[in-house]
Amino acid sequence: MSKTQVATCINGDTHEFLCDTHQTLLDVLRHELDLTGSKEGCATGDCGACSVMLDDRLVCACLVLGVEVDGKEIETIEGMSSGSGLHAIQQKFIDLAALQCGICTPGVLVATKALLTKNKNPSEEEVRFWLAGNLCRCTGYDKIVRAVLEVAADMRNA
Amino acid sequence: MEYVTPKSASEASQALSQEGAFALAGGTDLLVKLKTRFVSPSVVVDIKHIPNIMTIKQSAEGWWIGAATPCAEIVEHDSLSKNWPGVVEALSLIGSTQIQGRATLGGNLCNASPAADSIPALIAAGATCVISGQTKEREEPVEKIVTAPGMTTLGKGEFIIGFKLPIPKNRSGDAYLRLIPRSEMDIAVVGAGVSLSLSEDGKIEAIRVALGAIAPTQVLLSGLEDIFIGKEPNDDAIQKLVSLAEKACKPINDKRGTIEYRTKIAGVLAKRAFGIALKRANNY
Ligand SMILES: Cc1cc2nc3c(=O)[nH]c(=O)nc-3n(C[C@H](O)[C@H](O)[C@H](O)COP(=O)(O)OP(=O)(O)OC[C@H]3O[C@@H](n4cnc5c(N)ncnc54)[C@H](O)[C@@H]3O)c2cc1C
Ligand code: FES
Ligand code: FES
Numbered sequence: 001m002s003k004t005q006v007a008t009c010i011n012g013d014t015h016e017f018l019c020d021t022h023q024t025l026l027d028v029l030r031h032e033l034d035l036t037g038s039k040e041g042c043a044t045g046d047c048g049a050c051s052v053m054l055d056d057r058l059v060c061a062c063l064v065l066g067v068e069v070d071g072k073e074i075e076t077i078e079g080m081s082s083g084s085g086l087h088a089i090q091q092k093f094i095d096l097a098a099l100q101c102g103i104c105t106p107g108v109l110v111a112t113k114a115l116l117t118k119n120k121n122p123s124e125e126e127v128r129f130w131l132a133g134n135l136c137r138c139t140g141y142d143k144i145v146r147a148v149l150e151v152a153a154d155m156r157n158a
Numbered sequence: 159m160e161y162v163t164p165k166s167a168s169e170a171s172q173a174l175s176q177e178g179a180f181a182l183a184g185g186t187d188l189l190v191k192l193k194t195r196f197v198s199p200s201v202v203v204d205i206k207h208i209p210n211i212m213t214i215k216q217s218a219e220g221w222w223i224g225a226a227t228p229c230a231e232i233v234e235h236d237s238l239s240k241n242w243p244g245v246v247e248a249l250s251l252i253g254s255t256q257i258q259g260r261a262t263l264g265g266n267l268c269n270a271s272p273a274a275d276s277i278p279a280l281i282a283a284g285a286t287c288v289i290s291g292q293t294k295e296r297e298e299p300v301e302k303i304v305t306a307p308g309m310t311t312l313g314k315g316e317f318i319i320g321f322k323l324p325i326p327k328n329r330s331g332d333a334y335l336r337l338i339p340r341s342e343m344d345i346a347v348v349g350a351g352v353s354l355s356l357s358e359d360g361k362i363e364a365i366r367v368a369l370g371a372i373a374p375t376q377v378l379l380s381g382l383e384d385i386f387i388g389k390e391p392n393d394d395a396i397q398k399l400v401s402l403a404e405k406a407c408k409p410i411n412d413k414r415g416t417i418e419y420r421t422k423i424a425g426v427l428a429k430r431a432f433g434i435a436l437k438r439a440n441n442y
Contacts, residue, residue, distance in 0.1 A: 021161040021202065022192065044190045046343070048256055053420065056261035057230060063189045064260070065182070067161045068204060111255065132342035133254020 006070045007120040010035070013080025019066040026050045026061035028069075029076060037077035037106045041135065048134035049109035052076045060133075077106035079112065088158075089113055089151050098147035100138035107135045112148050120156055124149060160201040166208060167290040167319055173203045174291055174389050175315030183204050183226040184260035186253065187269040205264075205315075211319055214238060221323040225264030225287070233258065242323055243438060244332030244351060244431075248279030251336060254343055262320040270304045273346040273371040277304065279334040281368035282351035285323050291316040301368070304375045322363075330355035331438025333431040336370075337423050339414055346371040347415040350403070350427035352435040354386075360440075362386040367399065367432070372407040372424050379406055391436060399432060400425035 003018035010033070017032045026043075029035040029052070041047035043062045050061040061076075080087045080101035089112050093096070099105040108131065115122060115130045122130065127148045128141075136144060164170040173179060178200030182188055191197045205211055206226045214235050215222040221238060229249045232238065239246040252275050266276045267287070280300045287303065287399045289296050292315040300321070302309050312318075328333075332353035338344035349370035353364045365386050367379040385398045409420040 021159045024189065043193055045186055045253070045257055048254065051256055054259070057228065058256050060256045063185050063257075065161065065185065065189070065202070068182075068185075114255070130255050133256045147375060158227040 003093070004067045006067060008069045008072055008074060010074045011076060016067075021065065021067055023066040024062050025054075025064040025069055026076070027064050028066040029061060032066075035076055035078050039103050039106060041107075042105065046112060046133075046135065047104070047107075048131075049107040050102055051134065052108040053110065053114060058111055075110070077110055080109060087113070088155060089116070089148075092147045092151035092154070093144075096143055096147040096150065098139060098143040104134060104136040104138075106135065108144060112151075114150070116155060120152065122148070122152060142143055159199055161199060161204065163207045165206045167295075168292070169209055170203055170205055170317060171290055171292045171315040173201060174317055176201055179203055181264075181268070181317045183227060183262040183265040183398075184257075185265075186257050186261045187271075188266055190273040201255055205317060208319065216325070218325075219322075220325050223263060223321045223323070223324065225318040226262045226401050228259055229261045229263075230255075230258040230393065232263075241326050242283055242335045244353060244435065245276070245283050245285070245323065247280045248334035248336075248349070248351060249276040251275045251334075263321055265319075267303055268310055268312065270306070270308050271373075272307055272374055272376070273349070274376075275336060275346060275349055275370070276333070277376045278349045278351035278368040278370040279332065280321065280351075281376055282334075282366045283323055283332055284353065284366060285321050287416065288319045288320050288322065289316050290319045295319075297322070301376065301378050306374050322367050326442070327355050329357070329439050329442055331440075331442055333434035333438065335427045335431045335434070337427060345414065348372055348409075348420055348423040348427055350424065350431045352428065352431040354432070354435050354439055356436075356439045361388055361390055363388075367403070367428055369403060369406060369424055369428065372409045372420055374408070377406045391432075396429055396432065400429050403428035417433040 007016045039049035041049035044061045045063045053060045180199040182202045182204045211224040211226045213224045231249045266274045285300045334351045336346040336349040351368045355364040369377045404425045407421040
Protein backbone atom coordinates (compact mmCIF):
# COMPACT_ATOMS: atom_id res chain seq x y z
CA MET A 1 0.00 0.00 0.00
CA SER A 2 1.23 3.47 -0.74
CA LYS A 3 2.27 5.61 2.17
CA THR A 4 1.15 9.14 2.95
CA GLN A 5 3.62 12.00 3.14
CA VAL A 6 3.28 13.93 6.39
CA ALA A 7 5.05 17.14 7.40
CA THR A 8 5.00 18.19 11.02
CA CYS A 9 6.91 20.21 13.57
CA ILE A 10 8.24 18.21 16.51
CA ASN A 11 9.97 20.01 19.39
CA GLY A 12 10.54 22.98 17.09
CA ASP A 13 12.09 21.01 14.23
CA THR A 14 10.40 20.22 10.94
CA HIS A 15 10.02 16.52 10.25
CA GLU A 16 8.77 14.84 7.10
CA PHE A 17 7.95 11.19 7.05
CA LEU A 18 6.06 8.55 5.13
CA CYS A 19 3.32 6.91 7.08
CA ASP A 20 0.92 4.00 6.74
CA THR A 21 -2.63 5.10 7.49
CA HIS A 22 -2.97 2.61 10.32
CA GLN A 23 0.17 3.81 12.14
CA THR A 24 -0.45 5.88 15.23
CA LEU A 25 1.50 8.99 16.10
CA LEU A 26 3.19 6.89 18.79
CA ASP A 27 4.27 4.29 16.19
CA VAL A 28 5.65 7.08 14.03
CA LEU A 29 7.54 8.75 16.87
CA ARG A 30 9.08 5.54 18.10
CA HIS A 31 9.62 3.53 14.93
CA GLU A 32 10.05 6.07 12.14
CA LEU A 33 11.64 9.01 13.94
CA ASP A 34 13.56 7.24 16.70
CA LEU A 35 11.95 9.40 19.35
CA THR A 36 11.56 6.57 21.82
CA GLY A 37 11.02 8.71 24.91
CA SER A 38 7.26 8.37 24.59
CA LYS A 39 6.37 4.90 25.80
CA GLU A 40 3.71 2.41 24.86
CA GLY A 41 2.11 1.03 27.99
CA CYS A 42 -1.31 0.00 26.77
CA ALA A 43 -1.93 1.43 23.28
CA THR A 44 -5.56 2.07 24.22
CA GLY A 45 -5.54 5.44 25.97
CA ASP A 46 -5.58 4.12 29.51
CA CYS A 47 -2.05 4.57 30.85
CA GLY A 48 -0.75 7.94 29.59
CA ALA A 49 2.81 6.68 29.01
CA CYS A 50 2.55 8.04 25.46
CA SER A 51 1.46 11.56 26.50
CA VAL A 52 2.54 14.30 24.09
CA MET A 53 1.38 17.82 23.30
CA LEU A 54 -0.48 18.17 19.99
CA ASP A 55 -1.10 21.82 19.08
CA ASP A 56 -0.78 22.70 22.78
CA ARG A 57 -3.20 20.02 23.99
CA LEU A 58 -2.20 17.04 26.08
CA VAL A 59 -3.15 13.85 24.22
CA CYS A 60 -2.30 10.16 24.07
CA ALA A 61 -0.08 9.65 21.02
CA CYS A 62 -1.40 6.08 20.80
CA LEU A 63 -4.87 7.44 19.99
CA VAL A 64 -3.80 9.79 17.20
CA LEU A 65 -3.20 8.59 13.66
CA GLY A 66 0.16 9.54 12.22
CA VAL A 67 -1.53 10.91 9.11
CA GLU A 68 -3.58 13.29 11.26
CA VAL A 69 -0.60 15.38 12.37
CA ASP A 70 0.23 16.88 8.99
CA GLY A 71 0.80 20.59 9.57
CA LYS A 72 0.56 20.27 13.35
CA GLU A 73 2.94 21.04 16.19
CA ILE A 74 4.03 18.31 18.53
CA GLU A 75 6.02 18.42 21.72
CA THR A 76 7.45 15.25 23.18
CA ILE A 77 9.57 14.47 26.21
CA GLU A 78 12.66 14.83 24.01
CA GLY A 79 11.94 18.54 23.79
CA MET A 80 11.73 19.13 27.53
CA SER A 81 15.34 19.60 28.57
CA SER A 82 17.35 22.41 27.06
CA GLY A 83 20.83 21.89 25.66
CA SER A 84 22.30 23.00 28.97
CA GLY A 85 20.39 20.80 31.34
CA LEU A 86 17.26 19.18 32.64
CA HIS A 87 13.97 21.01 33.00
CA ALA A 88 13.14 21.94 36.60
CA ILE A 89 10.36 19.33 36.60
CA GLN A 90 12.75 16.58 35.50
CA GLN A 91 15.33 17.58 38.11
CA LYS A 92 12.70 17.60 40.85
CA PHE A 93 11.55 14.09 39.95
CA ILE A 94 15.13 12.88 40.32
CA ASP A 95 15.69 14.79 43.56
CA LEU A 96 12.55 13.39 45.17
CA ALA A 97 12.89 9.90 43.67
CA ALA A 98 9.51 10.27 41.99
CA LEU A 99 10.35 7.47 39.57
CA GLN A 100 11.47 3.90 39.81
CA CYS A 101 11.39 1.90 36.57
CA GLY A 102 10.77 5.10 34.61
CA ILE A 103 8.30 3.76 32.06
CA CYS A 104 5.53 6.12 33.13
CA THR A 105 7.89 9.03 33.72
CA PRO A 106 8.05 10.67 30.26
CA GLY A 107 4.26 10.77 30.13
CA VAL A 108 3.98 12.06 33.68
CA LEU A 109 6.54 14.79 32.97
CA VAL A 110 4.81 15.94 29.78
CA ALA A 111 1.45 15.95 31.57
CA THR A 112 2.92 17.83 34.53
CA LYS A 113 4.38 20.50 32.29
CA ALA A 114 0.98 20.91 30.63
CA LEU A 115 -0.66 21.29 34.04
CA LEU A 116 1.82 23.87 35.29
CA THR A 117 1.46 25.89 32.10
CA LYS A 118 -2.26 26.20 32.77
CA ASN A 119 -2.28 26.29 36.53
CA LYS A 120 0.76 27.62 38.37
CA ASN A 121 -0.61 26.79 41.79
CA PRO A 122 -2.52 23.51 41.66
CA SER A 123 -3.88 21.91 44.81
CA GLU A 124 -3.02 18.31 45.60
CA GLU A 125 -6.48 17.30 44.45
CA GLU A 126 -6.04 19.14 41.15
CA VAL A 127 -2.70 17.42 40.60
CA ARG A 128 -4.20 14.00 41.30
CA PHE A 129 -7.15 14.58 38.96
CA TRP A 130 -4.98 16.00 36.19
CA LEU A 131 -2.63 13.01 36.37
CA ALA A 132 -5.40 10.40 36.74
CA GLY A 133 -4.73 9.23 33.19
CA ASN A 134 -1.05 8.57 33.94
CA LEU A 135 -0.73 5.16 35.52
CA CYS A 136 2.35 4.22 37.53
CA ARG A 137 2.94 0.72 38.79
CA CYS A 138 5.95 1.55 40.92
CA THR A 139 5.77 4.69 42.99
CA GLY A 140 2.32 4.58 44.54
CA TYR A 141 1.93 8.14 43.21
CA ASP A 142 2.75 9.88 46.45
CA LYS A 143 6.24 10.93 45.43
CA ILE A 144 5.01 12.00 42.01
CA VAL A 145 2.36 14.25 43.51
CA ARG A 146 4.84 15.70 46.01
CA ALA A 147 7.36 16.39 43.26
CA VAL A 148 4.74 18.20 41.19
CA LEU A 149 3.61 20.34 44.12
CA GLU A 150 7.20 21.18 45.06
CA VAL A 151 8.34 22.07 41.57
CA ALA A 152 5.20 24.18 41.12
CA ALA A 153 6.17 26.14 44.24
CA ASP A 154 9.78 26.48 43.03
CA MET A 155 8.63 27.71 39.64
CA ARG A 156 6.32 30.29 41.23
CA ASN A 157 9.15 31.61 43.34
CA ALA A 158 11.72 31.58 40.56
CA MET B 159 -7.28 1.74 4.79
CA GLU B 160 -7.63 5.08 3.07
CA TYR B 161 -7.54 8.37 5.00
CA VAL B 162 -9.28 11.48 3.69
CA THR B 163 -9.70 15.01 5.03
CA PRO B 164 -12.76 16.55 3.38
CA LYS B 165 -12.91 20.34 3.56
CA SER B 166 -16.70 20.61 3.31
CA ALA B 167 -19.72 18.83 4.74
CA SER B 168 -20.88 17.64 1.32
CA GLU B 169 -17.46 16.21 0.48
CA ALA B 170 -17.51 14.41 3.84
CA SER B 171 -20.97 12.95 3.21
CA GLN B 172 -19.81 11.73 -0.16
CA ALA B 173 -16.79 10.04 1.39
CA LEU B 174 -18.86 8.57 4.22
CA SER B 175 -21.35 7.01 1.85
CA GLN B 176 -18.66 4.57 0.64
CA GLU B 177 -18.84 1.00 1.87
CA GLY B 178 -16.81 0.56 5.08
CA ALA B 179 -16.33 4.30 5.71
CA PHE B 180 -15.99 5.58 9.28
CA ALA B 181 -15.95 9.15 10.54
CA LEU B 182 -12.94 10.10 12.66
CA ALA B 183 -13.34 12.85 15.26
CA GLY B 184 -11.14 12.50 18.37
CA GLY B 185 -10.44 8.84 17.69
CA THR B 186 -10.63 7.84 21.35
CA ASP B 187 -13.18 5.16 20.56
CA LEU B 188 -12.36 4.50 16.91
CA LEU B 189 -8.62 3.94 17.36
CA VAL B 190 -9.22 1.51 20.20
CA LYS B 191 -11.63 -0.39 17.95
CA LEU B 192 -9.14 -0.30 15.08
CA LYS B 193 -6.44 -1.81 17.24
CA THR B 194 -8.65 -4.52 18.63
CA ARG B 195 -9.85 -5.16 15.05
CA PHE B 196 -13.39 -4.61 16.21
CA VAL B 197 -13.74 -2.50 13.06
CA SER B 198 -11.67 -2.47 9.87
CA PRO B 199 -12.65 0.59 7.86
CA SER B 200 -11.93 0.82 4.16
CA VAL B 201 -11.74 4.59 4.53
CA VAL B 202 -11.37 6.83 7.55
CA VAL B 203 -12.99 10.22 7.02
CA ASP B 204 -11.35 12.83 9.25
CA ILE B 205 -14.20 15.30 9.77
CA LYS B 206 -12.13 17.87 11.68
CA HIS B 207 -11.38 20.02 8.62
CA ILE B 208 -15.02 20.90 7.94
CA PRO B 209 -16.02 24.53 8.70
CA ASN B 210 -17.84 25.07 12.04
CA ILE B 211 -17.34 21.50 13.21
CA MET B 212 -14.79 22.58 15.82
CA THR B 213 -16.27 25.89 16.93
CA ILE B 214 -18.37 27.00 19.88
CA LYS B 215 -20.65 29.96 19.13
CA GLN B 216 -23.40 31.83 20.88
CA SER B 217 -26.10 33.75 19.02
CA ALA B 218 -29.62 34.99 19.76
CA GLU B 219 -30.91 31.55 18.79
CA GLY B 220 -28.68 29.75 21.27
CA TRP B 221 -25.48 27.77 21.42
CA TRP B 222 -23.68 25.92 18.67
CA ILE B 223 -21.14 23.33 19.72
CA GLY B 224 -19.28 21.84 16.77
CA ALA B 225 -19.53 18.04 16.87
CA ALA B 226 -15.73 17.60 16.68
CA THR B 227 -14.77 20.20 19.31
CA PRO B 228 -12.52 18.52 21.89
CA CYS B 229 -14.09 18.30 25.34
CA ALA B 230 -11.12 20.18 26.86
CA GLU B 231 -12.02 23.20 24.77
CA ILE B 232 -15.70 23.06 25.75
CA VAL B 233 -14.79 22.81 29.43
CA GLU B 234 -12.67 25.97 29.09
CA HIS B 235 -15.63 27.93 27.68
CA ASP B 236 -16.81 30.06 30.62
CA SER B 237 -20.13 31.39 29.40
CA LEU B 238 -21.25 28.01 28.04
CA SER B 239 -20.32 26.45 31.38
CA LYS B 240 -22.38 29.10 33.15
CA ASN B 241 -25.40 28.47 30.92
CA TRP B 242 -25.22 24.66 30.91
CA PRO B 243 -23.15 23.52 33.91
CA GLY B 244 -24.69 20.04 33.84
CA VAL B 245 -23.84 19.39 30.20
CA VAL B 246 -20.31 20.65 30.72
CA GLU B 247 -19.74 18.63 33.89
CA ALA B 248 -21.00 15.51 32.09
CA LEU B 249 -18.60 15.84 29.19
CA SER B 250 -15.77 16.84 31.52
CA LEU B 251 -16.06 13.38 33.11
CA ILE B 252 -15.13 11.60 29.87
CA GLY B 253 -11.77 9.89 30.37
CA SER B 254 -8.59 11.58 31.53
CA THR B 255 -6.97 14.92 30.75
CA GLN B 256 -5.40 13.25 27.71
CA ILE B 257 -8.73 11.83 26.51
CA GLN B 258 -10.37 15.23 27.06
CA GLY B 259 -7.85 16.73 24.66
CA ARG B 260 -9.39 14.72 21.82
CA ALA B 261 -12.79 13.27 22.77
CA THR B 262 -15.83 14.95 21.21
CA LEU B 263 -19.59 15.09 21.69
CA GLY B 264 -20.25 13.74 18.19
CA GLY B 265 -18.04 10.74 18.93
CA ASN B 266 -19.55 10.14 22.35
CA LEU B 267 -23.05 10.12 20.86
CA CYS B 268 -22.32 8.12 17.71
CA ASN B 269 -20.23 5.53 19.49
CA ALA B 270 -23.59 4.86 21.12
CA SER B 271 -22.39 3.29 24.34
CA PRO B 272 -25.14 2.88 26.96
CA ALA B 273 -22.70 4.39 29.48
CA ALA B 274 -21.69 7.48 27.42
CA ASP B 275 -21.54 10.38 29.85
CA SER B 276 -22.53 13.33 27.69
CA ILE B 277 -25.71 11.79 26.28
CA PRO B 278 -28.04 11.88 29.33
CA ALA B 279 -27.02 15.47 30.06
CA LEU B 280 -27.57 16.55 26.45
CA ILE B 281 -30.96 14.84 26.35
CA ALA B 282 -32.02 16.42 29.64
CA ALA B 283 -30.92 19.82 28.33
CA GLY B 284 -33.10 19.40 25.25
CA ALA B 285 -30.11 19.52 22.89
CA THR B 286 -30.60 18.82 19.21
CA CYS B 287 -28.04 17.73 16.67
CA VAL B 288 -27.59 18.94 13.15
CA ILE B 289 -26.99 16.06 10.78
CA SER B 290 -25.32 16.56 7.43
CA GLY B 291 -26.17 14.21 4.61
CA GLN B 292 -25.57 13.81 0.90
CA THR B 293 -28.68 15.68 -0.15
CA LYS B 294 -29.92 17.55 2.88
CA GLU B 295 -29.27 18.69 6.41
CA ARG B 296 -31.67 17.69 9.18
CA GLU B 297 -32.02 18.46 12.87
CA GLU B 298 -33.03 15.89 15.48
CA PRO B 299 -33.34 15.80 19.26
CA VAL B 300 -30.37 13.92 20.75
CA GLU B 301 -32.66 11.21 22.15
CA LYS B 302 -33.58 10.21 18.58
CA ILE B 303 -30.06 9.11 17.63
CA VAL B 304 -29.07 6.01 19.59
CA THR B 305 -31.21 2.92 18.98
CA ALA B 306 -29.11 0.17 20.59
CA PRO B 307 -25.53 -0.26 21.80
CA GLY B 308 -23.32 0.83 18.89
CA MET B 309 -26.34 1.60 16.66
CA THR B 310 -27.69 4.97 15.54
CA THR B 311 -30.38 6.33 13.25
CA LEU B 312 -27.80 8.00 11.02
CA GLY B 313 -28.17 6.93 7.40
CA LYS B 314 -25.58 6.29 4.73
CA GLY B 315 -23.30 9.30 4.32
CA GLU B 316 -24.78 11.10 7.32
CA PHE B 317 -22.77 12.53 10.18
CA ILE B 318 -23.31 15.05 12.97
CA ILE B 319 -21.89 18.46 12.32
CA GLY B 320 -22.92 20.17 15.54
CA PHE B 321 -25.16 20.40 18.57
CA LYS B 322 -27.61 23.16 19.45
CA LEU B 323 -28.63 24.21 22.93
CA PRO B 324 -31.02 27.01 23.79
CA ILE B 325 -30.01 29.97 25.94
CA PRO B 326 -31.53 28.99 29.27
CA LYS B 327 -34.29 31.18 30.65
CA ASN B 328 -33.89 32.90 33.99
CA ARG B 329 -34.16 30.49 36.89
CA SER B 330 -33.03 27.43 35.00
CA GLY B 331 -30.47 24.85 36.05
CA ASP B 332 -29.08 21.52 34.97
CA ALA B 333 -26.88 18.85 36.53
CA TYR B 334 -25.30 15.50 35.76
CA LEU B 335 -24.09 12.87 38.20
CA ARG B 336 -22.54 9.51 37.56
CA LEU B 337 -21.41 6.70 39.77
CA ILE B 338 -18.20 4.85 38.96
CA PRO B 339 -16.25 2.34 41.05
CA ARG B 340 -13.12 4.54 41.01
CA SER B 341 -13.00 8.32 41.35
CA GLU B 342 -11.68 8.77 37.77
CA MET B 343 -11.22 6.89 34.51
CA ASP B 344 -14.01 4.36 34.68
CA ILE B 345 -17.31 3.65 32.96
CA ALA B 346 -20.59 4.81 34.46
CA VAL B 347 -22.55 2.33 36.55
CA VAL B 348 -25.39 4.85 36.28
CA GLY B 349 -25.53 8.41 34.97
CA ALA B 350 -28.35 10.89 35.58
CA GLY B 351 -28.98 14.24 33.90
CA VAL B 352 -31.61 16.73 35.06
CA SER B 353 -32.61 20.06 33.58
CA LEU B 354 -35.39 22.25 34.93
CA SER B 355 -36.69 25.79 35.04
CA LEU B 356 -38.73 27.64 37.62
CA SER B 357 -41.36 30.36 37.41
CA GLU B 358 -40.94 33.62 39.32
CA ASP B 359 -42.85 32.15 42.26
CA GLY B 360 -40.69 29.05 42.46
CA LYS B 361 -42.96 26.55 40.69
CA ILE B 362 -41.52 24.12 38.21
CA GLU B 363 -42.23 25.20 34.64
CA ALA B 364 -40.25 22.59 32.76
CA ILE B 365 -38.28 19.49 33.69
CA ARG B 366 -36.41 16.79 31.80
CA VAL B 367 -34.58 13.85 33.35
CA ALA B 368 -32.49 11.35 31.39
CA LEU B 369 -30.64 8.30 32.64
CA GLY B 370 -27.65 6.42 31.25
CA ALA B 371 -26.17 2.93 31.70
CA ILE B 372 -29.46 1.52 32.95
CA ALA B 373 -30.80 0.21 29.63
CA PRO B 374 -29.50 -0.48 26.09
CA THR B 375 -30.00 3.21 25.28
CA GLN B 376 -30.29 6.38 27.34
CA VAL B 377 -33.81 6.86 28.73
CA LEU B 378 -35.72 10.14 28.83
CA LEU B 379 -38.17 9.77 31.72
CA SER B 380 -41.81 10.30 30.86
CA GLY B 381 -44.58 11.10 33.31
CA LEU B 382 -42.75 13.93 35.04
CA GLU B 383 -45.22 16.62 33.98
CA ASP B 384 -48.03 15.43 36.23
CA ILE B 385 -45.70 15.24 39.18
CA PHE B 386 -43.88 18.53 38.85
CA ILE B 387 -45.31 21.09 36.45
CA GLY B 388 -46.94 24.10 38.07
CA LYS B 389 -45.99 22.92 41.54
CA GLU B 390 -43.36 23.69 44.05
CA PRO B 391 -41.07 20.69 44.40
CA ASN B 392 -41.68 18.74 47.63
CA ASP B 393 -40.54 15.45 49.15
CA ASP B 394 -43.52 13.56 47.80
CA ALA B 395 -42.78 14.66 44.22
CA ILE B 396 -39.11 13.76 44.64
CA GLN B 397 -40.06 10.31 45.89
CA LYS B 398 -42.18 9.85 42.78
CA LEU B 399 -39.19 10.87 40.65
CA VAL B 400 -37.14 8.18 42.39
CA SER B 401 -39.80 5.56 41.61
CA LEU B 402 -40.03 6.63 37.97
CA ALA B 403 -36.26 6.44 37.63
CA GLU B 404 -36.17 2.97 39.18
CA LYS B 405 -38.99 1.79 36.92
CA ALA B 406 -37.16 2.99 33.81
CA CYS B 407 -34.24 0.66 34.55
CA LYS B 408 -33.59 -2.38 32.39
CA PRO B 409 -29.91 -2.71 33.21
CA ILE B 410 -27.37 -5.47 32.84
CA ASN B 411 -25.54 -7.37 35.53
CA ASP B 412 -21.80 -6.90 35.23
CA LYS B 413 -18.67 -6.44 37.30
CA ARG B 414 -19.50 -2.76 37.86
CA GLY B 415 -22.94 -3.35 39.28
CA THR B 416 -25.82 -5.77 39.63
CA ILE B 417 -29.27 -5.07 38.26
CA GLU B 418 -30.53 -4.40 41.76
CA TYR B 419 -27.69 -2.02 42.58
CA ARG B 420 -28.00 -0.10 39.31
CA THR B 421 -31.73 0.29 39.81
CA LYS B 422 -31.32 1.61 43.32
CA ILE B 423 -28.53 4.00 42.26
CA ALA B 424 -30.61 5.34 39.36
CA GLY B 425 -33.17 6.61 41.86
CA VAL B 426 -30.52 8.03 44.15
CA LEU B 427 -28.67 9.87 41.39
CA ALA B 428 -31.88 11.21 39.82
CA LYS B 429 -32.84 12.65 43.19
CA ARG B 430 -29.43 14.17 43.88
CA ALA B 431 -29.06 15.61 40.38
CA PHE B 432 -32.53 17.08 40.75
CA GLY B 433 -31.41 18.74 43.98
CA ILE B 434 -28.35 20.27 42.32
CA ALA B 435 -30.31 21.46 39.28
CA LEU B 436 -32.92 23.04 41.56
CA LYS B 437 -30.30 24.87 43.55
CA ARG B 438 -28.68 26.13 40.37
CA ALA B 439 -32.05 27.28 39.04
CA ASN B 440 -32.68 29.24 42.23
CA ASN B 441 -29.33 30.98 41.84
CA TYR B 442 -29.38 31.58 38.08
C1 LIG C 1 -9.17 5.68 28.43
C2 LIG C 1 -10.56 6.05 27.97
C3 LIG C 1 -11.49 6.50 28.89
C4 LIG C 1 -12.79 6.83 28.49
N1 LIG C 1 -13.67 7.28 29.43
C5 LIG C 1 -14.93 7.60 29.06
C6 LIG C 1 -15.87 8.07 30.03
O1 LIG C 1 -15.55 8.23 31.20
N2 LIG C 1 -17.12 8.38 29.62
C7 LIG C 1 -17.50 8.23 28.31
O2 LIG C 1 -18.64 8.52 28.01
N3 LIG C 1 -16.64 7.78 27.38
C8 LIG C 1 -15.37 7.46 27.72
N4 LIG C 1 -14.48 7.00 26.78
C9 LIG C 1 -14.92 6.81 25.40
C10 LIG C 1 -14.62 7.97 24.43
O3 LIG C 1 -13.53 8.74 24.88
C11 LIG C 1 -15.83 8.89 24.25
O4 LIG C 1 -16.93 8.15 23.80
C12 LIG C 1 -15.54 10.04 23.29
O5 LIG C 1 -16.48 11.07 23.47
C13 LIG C 1 -15.55 9.64 21.83
O6 LIG C 1 -15.32 10.78 21.03
P1 LIG C 1 -14.25 10.78 19.85
O7 LIG C 1 -14.33 12.07 19.19
O8 LIG C 1 -12.93 10.37 20.34
O9 LIG C 1 -14.86 9.63 18.93
P2 LIG C 1 -14.23 8.82 17.71
O10 LIG C 1 -13.42 7.71 18.22
O11 LIG C 1 -13.62 9.74 16.73
O12 LIG C 1 -15.59 8.24 17.09
C14 LIG C 1 -16.42 7.33 17.80
C15 LIG C 1 -17.47 6.75 16.84
O13 LIG C 1 -18.39 7.75 16.43
C16 LIG C 1 -18.29 8.01 15.03
N5 LIG C 1 -18.32 9.47 14.92
C17 LIG C 1 -17.46 10.36 15.50
N6 LIG C 1 -17.87 11.62 15.27
C18 LIG C 1 -19.01 11.54 14.54
C19 LIG C 1 -19.90 12.51 13.99
N7 LIG C 1 -19.71 13.83 14.20
N8 LIG C 1 -20.97 12.09 13.27
C20 LIG C 1 -21.16 10.74 13.08
N9 LIG C 1 -20.36 9.77 13.57
C21 LIG C 1 -19.30 10.17 14.30
C22 LIG C 1 -17.00 7.35 14.58
O14 LIG C 1 -17.09 6.90 13.24
C23 LIG C 1 -16.87 6.21 15.55
O15 LIG C 1 -17.64 5.12 15.15
C24 LIG C 1 -13.16 6.69 27.13
C25 LIG C 1 -12.22 6.24 26.19
C26 LIG C 1 -10.93 5.92 26.60
C27 LIG C 1 -9.94 5.45 25.57
S1 FES D 1 0.18 3.77 25.47
FE1 FES D 1 -1.09 5.45 25.05
S2 FES D 1 -2.26 5.60 26.85
FE2 FES D 1 -1.16 3.78 27.20
S1 FES E 1 8.02 4.45 37.79
FE1 FES E 1 7.55 2.48 37.07
S2 FES E 1 5.57 2.81 36.22
FE2 FES E 1 5.94 4.65 37.21
